[in-house]
Structures are given as structure tokens and as C-alpha cells.
Amino acid sequence: MSLLRGEQFDPCLLSSIQEDLLIMKILRIHDPNHRYKIDARQLLHVVENTMHFISPKFSDPQSNYMNSWNVEVFGLEEKLGYTIKKISHEILCKCHENGELHEETMMLFETLGPFRWDAKVVLTLAAVVSIYGEFWLITQLVHRNSLAALTAKLKQMPKELNMLKIQLKALNLLIDTMIEAANLVLDFEGLPLQQQLLDDDAIVVTKSKMYITVYWILRSSISCASQIADFRTMKDNQAFKFNKHCSMDSLQLGRRFPEKIRDLFKVSHFDNQEVLRVLFSLKNDLPLKDSSLEKYCGIQELENKVVILLISKPELFTAEKIFYLVQRMHDHPLHKEIGGSYAIIWVPIPYSQTWSLTDEMNFQFLSNSLPWLSIRHPWSLHSSVVNFIRQEWNYKDEPVMVVLSTDGVVTNLNAIDMVWLWGAKAFPFSTLREKELWEQENRILELLIDGIDPLLTNLVEEGKHFCIYGSDNVSWIKELNNTLKKIKSAGIQLEAIYVGYKNPSKVAEIILDISIEENLSISLSTTKMKLFWLRLESIKNSVARVEQAAHYSSSLQKVLRLLEYTCETSNDWMIIGKGLSTDVMILKGREVQECLNLVPELAENVAKLGLFSAIRCAMGSPLPVKPCYHNEILPAEEGLTEETVVCSRCKRPVEKFVVYQCNVTESAEAEQEAKID
Numbered sequence: 001m002s003l004l005r006g007e008q009f010d011p012c013l014l015s016s017i018q019e020d021l022l023i024m025k026i027l028r029i030h031d032p033n034h035r036y037k038i039d040a041r042q043l044l045h046v047v048e049n050t051m052h053f054i055s056p057k058f059s060d061p062q063s064n065y066m067n068s069w070n071v072e073v074f075g076l077e078e079k080l081g082y083t084i085k086k087i088s089h090e091i092l093c094k095c096h097e098n099g100e101l102h103e104e105t106m107m108l109f110e111t112l113g114p115f116r117w118d119a120k121v122v123l124t125l126a127a128v129v130s131i132y133g134e135f136w137l138i139t140q141l142v143h144r145n146s147l148a149a150l151t152a153k154l155k156q157m158p159k160e161l162n163m164l165k166i167q168l169k170a171l172n173l174l175i176d177t178m179i180e181a182a183n184l185v186l187d188f189e190g191l192p193l194q195q196q197l198l199d200d201d202a203i204v205v206t207k208s209k210m211y212i213t214v215y216w217i218l219r220s221s222i223s224c225a226s227q228i229a230d231f232r233t234m235k236d237n238q239a240f241k242f243n244k245h246c247s248m249d250s251l252q253l254g255r256r257f258p259e260k261i262r263d264l265f266k267v268s269h270f271d272n273q274e275v276l277r278v279l280f281s282l283k284n285d286l287p288l289k290d291s292s293l294e295k296y297c298g299i300q301e302l303e304n305k306v307v308i309l310l311i312s313k314p315e316l317f318t319a320e321k322i323f324y325l326v327q328r329m330h331d332h333p334l335h336k337e338i339g340g341s342y343a344i345i346w347v348p349i350p351y352s353q354t355w356s357l358t359d360e361m362n363f364q365f366l367s368n369s370l371p372w373l374s375i376r377h378p379w380s381l382h383s384s385v386v387n388f389i390r391q392e393w394n395y396k397d398e399p400v401m402v403v404l405s406t407d408g409v410v411t412n413l414n415a416i417d418m419v420w421l422w423g424a425k426a427f428p429f430s431t432l433r434e435k436e437l438w439e440q441e442n443r444i445l446e447l448l449i450d451g452i453d454p455l456l457t458n459l460v461e462e463g464k465h466f467c468i469y470g471s472d473n474v475s476w477i478k479e480l481n482n483t484l485k486k487i488k489s490a491g492i493q494l495e496a497i498y499v500g501y502k503n504p505s506k507v508a509e510i511i512l513d514i515s516i517e518e519n520l521s522i523s524l525s526t527t528k529m530k531l532f533w534l535r536l537e538s539i540k541n542s543v544a545r546v547e548q549a550a551h552y553s554s555s556l557q558k559v560l561r562l563l564e565y566t567c568e569t570s571n572d573w574m575i576i577g578k579g580l581s582t583d584v585m586i587l588k589g590r591e592v593q594e595c596l597n598l599v600p601e602l603a604e605n606v607a608k609l610g611l612f613s614a615i616r617c618a619m620g621s622p623l624p625v626k627p628c629y630h631n632e633i634l635p636a637e638e639g640l641t642e643e644t645v646v647c648s649r650c651k652r653p654v655e656k657f658v659v660y661q662c663n664v665t666e667s668a669e670a671e672q673e674a675k676i677d
Contacts, residue, residue: 033114040118055172087127105219118189121182257384275408306342312399314348314359320527328423344372355379417538442582463579465611466495471572496521500529
């Protein structure tokens with residue numbers, strides 16, 4: 001996990017889970033040698049006195065500041081000055097390694113492992129301020145001291161600092177903040193009596209904040225040293241030239257780059273490489289991170305693959321949605337077969353234009369945990385790329401999945417709903433494929449519950465009768481439970497599944513407890529209930545995008561009626577079906593009780609017709625005395641042979657025959673004869 005460079009730390013932004021993870025890692029490194037004793041307060045005074053001569057913000061130094069260097073040290077095997085010099089050297093070396101700032105910070109923690117918390121921060125500040133003080137001393141003397149001028153020449157330091165006023169002011173402000181934070185750490189560490197007077201919870205909370213503060217002081221120290229190192233490598237007048245060129249280049253790029261991106265997506269390409277390079281790889285040959293393989297990747301590995309850009313805020317989804325997405329795409333049975341044909345890249349974009357510490361820690365935690373690619377440094381994405389995603393791809397801070405074909409063409413501006421519904425089966429995830437899936441879709445129960453719970457999947461595959469129902473009305477649920485008891489007492493098998501309602505509250509948990517207590521329904525957790533409503537909402541969104549999809553299937557028409565009834569309200573409803581059946585019965589309000597009250601009296605018809613058909617007959621006209629001998633030819637469908645089919649006229653179960661139809665046309669027959677001749 002890496003943290004963003006230069007981010008101002010606010011402890012309140014960290015979630016408790018993220019904070020705990022970071023603290024655990026820090027504490028594993030912390031191994032204090034109790035023989036090491038440093039007067040941290042006195043050393044901090046030295047740091048503050050030094051900064052007074054650099055920045056007027058700091059108060060006047062103590063009258064005996066020249067003697068304040070007499071810092072008491074016990075137990076160290078080396079002189080304090082050597083320890084500070086060693087830390088300074090390590091920090092400067094890290095400035096030139098171009099590594100992850102978080103990793104460098106943790107390595108600095110290892111170096112400081114034997115020291116107490118107050119000593120860690122003060123030694124680090126002393127190291128940084130010594131680097132900064134040397135820089136300022138030479139630049140102050142460079143015009144009137146030959147030795148300083150020659151030293152500056154050797155170090156290639158700028159003679160004039162006027163062009164660096166803004167940077168120096170920001171650097172001074174950051175060091176000032178770090179010193180203030182260090183004083184708080186020293187105050188807490190130096191008052192063991194007050195710690196004993198605090199209750200345990202208060203101690204835990206305060207120490208946690210202290211650990212995070214120490215982390216940020218060390219991290220910021222590396223950033224400060226890196227900035228100082230950049231100052232030291234500037235040649236005469238280079239600051240002015242650097243700022244001028246950057247301004248000109250930024251202006252030109254700001255004008256041309258957005259247009260280049262738009263033009264790029266207006267034409268077809270030989271492959272997807274140019275598109276991906278412009279979006280993600282202009283500055284980095286390895287812009288992607290594959291946490292499952294623990295390696296960095298280039299865009300070359302995406303050649304000849306369908307690329308899905310998962311664009312979201314850095315926190316991505318709720319936990320249940322994240323796990324469900326992994327299941328639908330990575331753990332899907334088809335993944336082994338076609339997984340090499342597509343790749344998911346997570347592109348996190350924060351709500352604001354800047355990344356907060358919370359944003360980055362969310363990203364690092366999730367990107368190190370999920371089985372797909374992610375942008376290594378999403379905070380470094382060019383602003384034109386981010387603006388293009390927001391404007392041209394209509395990203396509004398809600399997760400979307402933009403699909404690029406193997407030749408870099410956008411084939412779907414948001415495939416997220418078809419991914420929720422069909423998972424890897426939706427490959428290649430284009431809008432055309434979405435239409436095809438709706439044309440083929442006829443198994444309503446499977447469509448509603450696929451992947452939510454293995455028990456529900458078994459009900460479908462085993463061809464059992466079951467009902468799915470939802471409500472926020474406790475009285476209605478209790479009445480329904482009484483009816484379900486009567487059905488079970490009559491020996492009729494009907495599994496019941498309570499799925500709550502959209503945006504469930506505590507009422508859903510009360511109803512769930514009632515159902516569990518009476519053992520009348522299959523119990524779904526509130527998390528799985530949310531997944532059901534996610535699927536229902538995805539059906540609604542997907543159908544809205546696919547024109548005329550509602551006309552392809554009468555079964556789908558029923559689902560849409562269910563959506564109209566349930567998605568915007570918390571009404572009482574039930575859907576009854578059987579396994580892989582292509583037909584269902586949707587009941588609303590009082591219809592549910594009226595229908596189910598008939599079931600206990602239908603035991604005889606259930607044995608003949610099956611539960612679903614018996615209910616249909618009971619709700620219609622009585623069966624005639626004799627069959628009508630009406631013939632119906634139904635197209636072959638998978639699962640149809642296991643169903644009891646009812647005559648559309650007399651409602652009696654029909655006897656099944658197999659009919660074969662020749663589909664060879666005259667033209668095809670003529671072609672075959674020509675081949676024989």
C-alpha cells in the first residue's frame with residue numbers, strides 16, 4: 001500500500017479498518033531498546049531554534065540556544081550527531097530511488113525501530129532540518145563568501161531563490177505543522193501519569209492517533225527532503241526556466257491533448273495499444289498493477305483482449321458488491337474458458353480534483369486485494385483524461401464499466417448491469433451482446449436469483465417449486481406465515497424465500513427473525529437481500545438501455561411488471577415458479593393470500609398437475625369433465641420436457657409427443673444435388 005506524496009494528513013479521514021491495518025504494520029516494526037534514552041524535548045528545541053533562522057513564523061530562539069545542543073543521550077553506541085547524519089543520508093537516498101513513498105516510510109520506521117515514539121519523530125525532524133539548514137546556510141552566504149559560492153557550484157545549487165518563494169513557503173508551512181504534531185507526541189509520551197488516569201478506551205484511541213501522526217511525520221519528512229534535493233539540483237536561473245517551460249508546455253498540452261483523445265475514439269485502430277497508451281501510459285511504461293501476480297504491467301499485455309475499464313470512486317463498492325463482482329467475473333465457471341480474452345482495469349477517480357489520504361488508502365487497500373488490474377498511480381492521471389472520462393463517457397461518480405474492443409473501439413459505455421446479471425457469460429460485454437442476451441433470456445427465476453446463494457441455485461437446478469416474496473408489512477408477513485403452515489401441513493412442497501424490500505431497514509431484520517423462528521422460509525442475510533434488489537435494479541437499467549428488449553419475451557414482460565410494482569415502493573408481492581421454468585406467476589397485495597389459501601385444498605390436483613398448474617386452474621374456471629383433445633405444438637426449449645404442460649383451453653395436463661420438422665429448403669436441396677452430380 002502506498003500513500004500519496006505531499007498529502008496533508010487529517011486523522012479524521014481514516015476509516016477504522018484502514019487505520020487498524022496501518023497501525024498493526026507499524027507496531028510490528030516498533031521494537032524499542034529501553035537502553036536508548038534521548039532527551040527528545042531538548043532536541044526538538046534545537047530543531048525549532050534552527051527553523052527560526054529559516055522562517056520568521058517560528059518564535060525567537062531561547063537565549064541559550066547555542067548551548068541547547070547539549071542533548072542528553074544514554075545507551076546509544078554512537079554519537080547522536082552520527083545517528084542524525086545516518087538518518088539524513090537514508091532519507092536523501094530514498095529521494096532518488098523513485099520508490100513508493102509508503103514503502104520508503106515503512107523502511108524508515110525499520111531504521112528507527114529501536115527508538116521510542118517521541119525519539120522517532122524528533123530524530124527524523126532533526127535529520128530533515130539539518131538538510132534544510134545546510135541548504136539555507138549556503139544560499140545565504142553564496143554572494144559574499146567564496147567558500148559558499150564554490151560549495152554551491154559543486155552542489156549545483158541555484159544562486160537566486162526568488163522564483164522558489166512559493167515552494168519554500170509551502171515547505172516551511174509543512175515543517176511547522178510537523179513540529180506542532182511532534183510536540184503533541186512528546187506531550188502524550190511524556191505524561192505517563194495522565195495515561196494511567198485515562199480509561200482503557202481513551203488510551204487506545206489516543207495511542208492510535210499518535211501512531212498515525214508519527215507515521216505522517218516520517219512520511220512528510222521524506223517528501224520535504226525530496227523537495228530540498230530538487231532545489232539543490234537546480235542550476236543558475238533554472239527555477240525561472242523550469243517554471244516558464246512548464247507553463248508553456250502545460251498551456252499547449254491543455255489545448256491539444258483533449259482534442260487528441262476525442263479524435264482517437266472517432267476512428268478504428270489495428271489494436272487497442274494506442275488508445276490505452278494515450279489514456280494511461282504516456283509517462284509510465286508499466287502503468288498497471290496486477291496484485292494477484294504481485295507485479296507491474298505494461299499495456300502490451302492487453303493486446304488482443306477486450307478491456308473493461310471499471311471507473312469508480314476510490315472506495316469502489318460496498319463490501320457485498322465487491323465480493324459479488326469477484327464472483328460474477330473471476331469465479332464464474334466460464335472464467336477459466338474465456339478469462340484470457342478480457343481484462344478488467346480499475347480506474348479510480350475521486351469526487352474532488354485532488355486525492356485525500358482516505359482516497360489513497362482506500363485505493364491501495366482494495367487494489368492490493370482484488371484479482372484484476374488497476375492503475376498504479378491513479379492520482380497521476382492527466383487531467384484531460386479524467387475530464388474526458390467525465391464528459392464523454394458520462395461518468396458521474398457512480399461506478400461504470402466502459403468496454404473497449406480488441407481494436408480500441410468503445411462497444412459499451414456501461415456494461416455494469418449486464419455483468420451483475422450474467423457475469424462472464426456476457427462476454428464480449430458489448431451493447432449488441434446485451435441485446436442478444438435479452439432475446440435469449442426466458443428463465444425468470446434464474447435471472448432473479450443467479451449467484452446470490454448456492455441454496456437458491458440448487459432450488460432452480462433441482463426443478464423445485466418455490467416462491468420469492470417481499471414486504472415491509474409485519475402483519476402481512478404473519479398472515480402469510482400462517483398460510484405457509486397450512487400448505488406444509490397439507491404435505492405440499494413450496495419453498496419460500498423472503499427478500500425484504502428495496503433499501504431495507506430494521507423492519508426487514510424483524511421480519512427475518514420471525515421467519516427464522518417459525519422455520520417457514522429460507523433465510524437470506526440482509527447482504528444477500530441487497531444483492532437480489534441489485535439484480536432487480538440491474539434488470540430495470542439494462543432493459544431501459546436496450547431498445548425494444550421488452551417485446552422479445554412474454555416472460556420478460558412479467559418481470560417488468562414486477563419491477564414497476566416493487567422498485568419504487570415497498571408493496572406486498574410474491575412471484576411463484578418452478579426451477580428452470582420459463583413461466584412464473586406474479587401476485588400482488590391481497591392476490592397473494594387469495595391464491596395461497598387455495599393451495600391446501602389442491603392436494604389432489606397438485607399430484608396430477610403439479611403445484612404451479614394446480615394454482616393456475618384453481619384461480620381460473622373449474623376443469624371440464626372431459627378433455628378437449630386440443631393439439632398444441634411448442635418449440636423445443638431446454639427444461640421443457642421436465643415441466644407439466646397444461647392445455648391452454650381446458651387447463652388439463654397434456655400428453656407429450658415429440659415432433660420432428662424438416663427445415664431443409666428447396667434451394668439447399670438443389671445445392672446438395674448439384675454437389676452429387
